[in-house]
Amino acid sequence: MSAVAPKVDAVRVDDRGIWFRSTADDVVDVCFDGRRVWSFWLQRDSDPSAGGRLTAWPGALTRFLDGSTRLSLVAHVSGVTLYDEDVVLGSGEGRIAVVSPEGKPLGLDKSNRISQTFDTRTPEQVAPLLDSIEQVLAAIRDAGVEAFLAYGTLLGAVRQGALIGHDSDADLGYVSRHSHPVDVMLESFRLQRHLTGLGYDTYRYSGIAFKVDVIESDGFRRGLDVFGGFIAEPVGDQPPMLYLMGEIGAPFELDWIYPLTTATLEGRELPVPALPEKLLVATYGPGWRVPDPAYHFHTARPTVLRLNGWFRGIRVLRSEWERKHSSNRDKPVPAEPSGLARYVAEHEGVPGQVVDLGAGRGGDALWFARQGASVTALDFVPRAAAKACEAAGAEGLDLAAREVNLLSLRSTLAEGARLAHTPGPRTIMARHLVDATVPAGRAGAWRLCEMALRDGGRLYLDFWSGEGQRRHEGQLLAAVPMDVVAAELEERGAVIVHREETLVERAPEKHGRPLARMVAQWQR
Amino acid sequence: MAEVRKRPRAGLRRRVVDAVGGGLVGELLTRIDELEAEVQENRNLNLRVAELVDLVQELLIPVASQDRDKIEAALAKFQRSL
Numbered sequence: 001m002s003a004v005a006p007k008v009d010a011v012r013v014d015d016r017g018i019w020f021r022s023t024a025d026d027v028v029d030v031c032f033d034g035r036r037v038w039s040f041w042l043q044r045d046s047d048p049s050a051g052g053r054l055t056a057w058p059g060a061l062t063r064f065l066d067g068s069t070r071l072s073l074v075a076h077v078s079g080v081t082l083y084d085e086d087v088v089l090g091s092g093e094g095r096i097a098v099v100s101p102e103g104k105p106l107g108l109d110k111s112n113r114i115s116q117t118f119d120t121r122t123p124e125q126v127a128p129l130l131d132s133i134e135q136v137l138a139a140i141r142d143a144g145v146e147a148f149l150a151y152g153t154l155l156g157a158v159r160q161g162a163l164i165g166h167d168s169d170a171d172l173g174y175v176s177r178h179s180h181p182v183d184v185m186l187e188s189f190r191l192q193r194h195l196t197g198l199g200y201d202t203y204r205y206s207g208i209a210f211k212v213d214v215i216e217s218d219g220f221r222r223g224l225d226v227f228g229g230f231i232a233e234p235v236g237d238q239p240p241m242l243y244l245m246g247e248i249g250a251p252f253e254l255d256w257i258y259p260l261t262t263a264t265l266e267g268r269e270l271p272v273p274a275l276p277e278k279l280l281v282a283t284y285g286p287g288w289r290v291p292d293p294a295y296h297f298h299t300a301r302p303t304v305l306r307l308n309g310w311f312r313g314i315r316v317l318r319s320e321w322e323r324k325h326s327s328n329r330d331k332p333v334p335a336e337p338s339g340l341a342r343y344v345a346e347h348e349g350v351p352g353q354v355v356d357l358g359a360g361r362g363g364d365a366l367w368f369a370r371q372g373a374s375v376t377a378l379d380f381v382p383r384a385a386a387k388a389c390e391a392a393g394a395e396g397l398d399l400a401a402r403e404v405n406l407l408s409l410r411s412t413l414a415e416g417a418r419l420a421h422t423p424g425p426r427t428i429m430a431r432h433l434v435d436a437t438v439p440a441g442r443a444g445a446w447r448l449c450e451m452a453l454r455d456g457g458r459l460y461l462d463f464w465s466g467e468g469q470r471r472h473e474g475q476l477l478a479a480v481p482m483d484v485v486a487a488e489l490e491e492r493g494a495v496i497v498h499r500e501e502t503l504v505e506r507a508p509e510k511h512g513r514p515l516a517r518m519v520a521q522w523q524r
Numbered sequence: 525m526a527e528v529r530k531r532p533r534a535g536l537r538r539r540v541v542d543a544v545g546g547g548l549v550g551e552l553l554t555r556i557d558e559l560e561a562e563v564q565e566n567r568n569l570n571l572r573v574a575e576l577v578d579l580v581q582e583l584l585i586p587v588a589s590q591d592r593d594k595i596e597a598a599l600a601k602f603q604r605s606l
Contacts, residue, residue, distance in 0.1 A: 181567075185574035193582075193605040204606065207571045305560075309567025402603065409575040411606050414583070418599045421592075 005080035006042060010052065013071055013087045017056040019049060020083075027076045027294050032069040036119060037061065037098045038108040039076060039166060039293035060114040064098045066090030076293055109168045110295045119165030123266065126163060128216030130268055133170055136195075136212050136224050137271065140174065143194040145187070147174040148260050148271045150227055150244070151283060157265040158276045159289060166293035169225065173244055175257045176230040181310040184208055184230040189410075191226070207311035209245040242282060245311060249303025250282035314407045316438050318380055320476060325360070325384035333388045334363030340431045340462040341367055343517065348458070353426035355419060355452060357445060358433030362388030362401060369397035377401040378415065406437060406444030416451030425456035434463035434485055434516075435477040442485070446492045450522055458497070458521045461485070465501055465516035482516040494520040 006024030013019075018030070025043040029036045038061060040046070046053035057065060066089060073083040089096065098106050098114075105120035118126060133149075140147040149157050150173030156164040163170075176184045185207040192202050192210050201213040208228030216222050229244030231254050242252030256278040262269040263276065273279045280288040284295065337345070341364040344351070350373050356365040359377035362385030369375045369392050377385045377399065385401040392399035405411040419426070428449055434442060449459050464479040471478035486496050498519035503512030541549045579602070586598035 181570040182574045182577070185571065186578055189574070189578045189605075196605045202605075207574060305564065306567065309564045310570045313568065313571065403606075405606070408606065409572055410579045411603070413579055414599055414603050414606070417583075418596070418603070421596060421599065 003078050005075040005078045005082065008042065008073065008082045011073065011083040011085075013085070013089075015057075015065065015089055017054050018073070019052055019054045020046075021052040027292050028082065029074045029076050029293065031072045031074060032096055032098060034070065034072070035098075035105065036074075036107055036117075036166065036293075038112075039110075041294055044296075045294065058108060058112045060108060060112055061098070064096060066092075067094040067096040068092060069096040076291060107166065107168075109166060110293060113168075115168035117166050117168045118163040126266055128220065129163075129170060129222060130266055132214035132216055132222050132224060133172070133265075133270065134268070135214060136172065136200075136226070139195055139198055139200070139212075140172070140191060140226065143191050145174050145176075145191055146258065146260055146271070147172045147226065148257075148273055149173075149263070149265065150279075153265070154263075154272055154276060155280060155284065155288065157263040157270065157272060158280060159291075161264045162266055164291075164293075169223065171225045171227060173227040173229060175242065175244065175254065176228060178230055179233050181207070181230070184228060185311065188228045191228075205315060206245060206307075207314070209311075243303065243306060243310075244279075244282075245307060247297045247299045247303070248279075248282050249300060249306060252278070252282060313440065314405060316407060316441070317436070317476070318405075320474065321381050321436070324476060325381045328361060328384065331361070333361055333366055333391060336363075337367040338364050338431055338462075340364070340429055340460060340517070344427060344429055344460050345371070347519075348427050351427035351457070352424060353422065353457075355426055355428040357404075357428055357430040357448070358436060359388075359401065360384055362399075364429065364431065365399055365401070366391055366397070369399040370395070374398040375400070376419065378404040380405045404448070406441040406448070409444075412444040412448050413451075416448040419448075419452035420454050423455055426452060427457050427460065428452060429460045431462045432464070432477055434461055434480050435465075438471075442480075442488060446489060446494070449520075450492055450494070453522050456521075458519055459489075459494070461516070461518040461520075463516050464513060466514035479514070482518065485516070485518060489518075489520050494522050496520050 006022060006026040008020050008022040008024070011018065011020045022042050025041055027039055027041050030038040030040070038058060040055050042053065046055035068086060068088045071083070071085060071087045072081055074081050100106055100116065104116050106114050107117040107120065109115055109117060137147055148154070151171040152164050152167040153170045156162055156167065176187050178184045178187060188208045188210065192204060195212055196202055203211040205211065209225065211223040211225050214222050214224060227245040229242060229248065231252060232241045232243060234240045239251035240253065241249060243249050256275040257273040259274060260271040261274055263272040350368070350371040352374060354365070354368045354373045354375045356362070356375065356377045359365050359379045362377045365375045365377035365385065366388040375398060377388065379385060380403060382401050382403040389399060389401050402415065404415045430445065433445060437445070453459065463485070464477055465482045466479050468481045468484065469478040482499060482501055486499065489496060496518060499516065501514050501516050504515045505512050582602050583598055586594045
């Protein structure tokens with residue numbers, strides 16, 4: 001990347017993407033009617049095509065590409081315009097507008113996620129974000145931890161005293177005084193507890209990172225990420241290493257961070273590390289001063305292994321299920337019970353207490369509540385059951401929806417204890433939970449069931465079975481052999497009282513799909 | 525979880541080294557994979573230990589009180605903080 005514009009020839013723009021001839025590699029902004037909506041690297045983000053290179057439109061942008069626009073390609077660093085023409089995409093009607101449903105301008109950030117990037121916002125519009133940063137920093141300080149601006153927010157403050165135009169969120173970080181991963185996580189848990197105690201909604205990403213939701217003055221719900229880090233004790237002749245979630249592993253000294261100093265961000269003095277350049281080199285490499293709106297982290301393998309091993313693993317598949325439920329948001333709660341719910345009712349009548357584990361939208365939970373059961377709907381996306389809860393509230397039914405994360409011991413054990421705390425037998429049903437999670441999630445589920453069924457009752461399962469499937473990217477349900485599930489349950493002391501596999505018909509030319517139904521109980 | 529790129533395992537150079545080393549290189553690479561997996565298994569314990577210590581620390585005192593309402597409230601508060 002340099003201040004000299006790259007040579008780019010023969011640009012053609014169509015519905016597939018942007019085709020060009022160039023041997024240079026540089027980062028280029030794509031502007032529609034003069035406003036940046038996306039940036040890409042000429043070589044890294046393109047493929048050979050018909051004697052040139054083709055960079056395909058990113059998925060997040062395609063839904064907007066219908067109409068005409070003045071499309072320009074501008075070399076990001078030199079600011080030189082490489083191409084500037086009227087183009088027509090899709091049906092060609094109207095003007096292309098990359099905006100939110102409320103009409104707010106959108107762009108792609110460095111990870112090609114569509115968002116309201118800072119370059120479209122006025123100083124008045126970013127003021128609530130700065131207020132939120134100050135508010136959360138103060139709350140963290142109140143808990144005895146000195147946090148500072150990190151990642152792109154630190155970069156913007158140090159490089160230009162302003163938020164980076166192509167960025168869309170703000171990041172905070174801190175370096176723990178502890179040096180053992182367990183102590184560092186306990187501190188992060190304590191910090192999160194302190195913030196929830198103050199009334200903030202929080203969301204944990206890993207053992208040392210979480211998000212704090214702040215409601216800004218314009219009503220916008222802003223998530224600020226709080227990344228924990230620590231300096232690992234030197235081993236042998238090795239230097240002390242800083243590990244900061246989620247990308248940093250570098251030789252470092254604690255006094256490069258503390259005592260904190262300040263830098264100006266959008267006219268406000270905010271805390272930054274004592275030597276911020278040192279952290280920026282550790283984050284972005286020695287070229288951190290040169291802007292790159294399409295920056296990709298190349299985190300070293302040993303760092304990824306360490307951060308994964310120590311701190312990660314509690315939100316596998318969670319984003320995928322959140323997206324799925326987000327797209328289901330406007331759908332009504334299923335009115336009819338599932339086959340599994342009917343089967344439970346046939347064999348148990350209407351149980352006094354029902355737990356729907358992996359309740360999703362809560363259709364079965366609501367149906368059992370309507371039959372008179374006391375129902376607990378558990379899911380790691382609890383907002384998916386919001387409509388069912390609303391209906392239950394309006395009808396005066398006994399339905400509670402709670403969040404449980406089967407990959408977190410704290411969550412699983414606390415929920416198991418809470419359920420077991422109400423005496424009496426209960427029925428647990430888990431429809432398409434086995435195939436929706438990973439082996440560690442199933443282990444958490446069986447642990448929870450063993451606790452919750454301490455006073456008796458049965459566990460009813462439905463899941464896609466047959467031959468085991470390796471889950472491919474984006475796949476939500478992956479079949480698990482019935483024998484595997486039976487062995488896991490028996491290992492935890494359960495007795496399988498019923499198991500069957502039926503073929504569910506699909507399209508005429510396709511084979512039926514095996515669906516397992518299993519009933520288990522724990523004998524005391 | 526962030527992806528970890530696998531080391532390239534095949535290729536001409538590797539086959540030559542294998543032929544010269546009489547399979548020793550292959551054995552050592554397998555052993556490195558096993559050791560890496562074992563290191564990761566050990567690292568995974570950190571999160572489990574931290575979760576357990578946190579849970580015990582936060583809930584032991586209310587549980588020791590044997591007061592049903594206090595236990596219920598402590599469990600609910602603990603869950604809200606996760």
